Amino acid sequence: MSTSELDWFKSSYSSAQGDSCVEVAVTEQAICVRDSKDVTRPHFAVGREEWSRFVGFAAEA
Numbered sequence: 001m002s003t004s005e006l007d008w009f010k011s012s013y014s015s016a017q018g019d020s021c022v023e024v025a026v027t028e029q030a031i032c033v034r035d036s037k038d039v040t041r042p043h044f045a046v047g048r049e050e051w052s053r054f055v056g057f058a059a060e061a
Contacts, residue, residue: 010036 006025
């Protein structure tokens with residue numbers, strides 16, 4: 001699936017200045033992550049279970 005076919009959305013924690021922002025897109029198999037300041041760069045993908053563990057860990061920090 002190309003990045004143009006994905007429905008990307010920016011983190012709700014992103015600032016209005018646009019710095020340090022990421023975008024995510026959800027697919028059946030994975031969560032895709034990319035730099036919102038340079039969407040031409042490649043994205044990376046992690047499995048849904050791994051993403052869930054990461055979000056749980058980040059919420060505790």
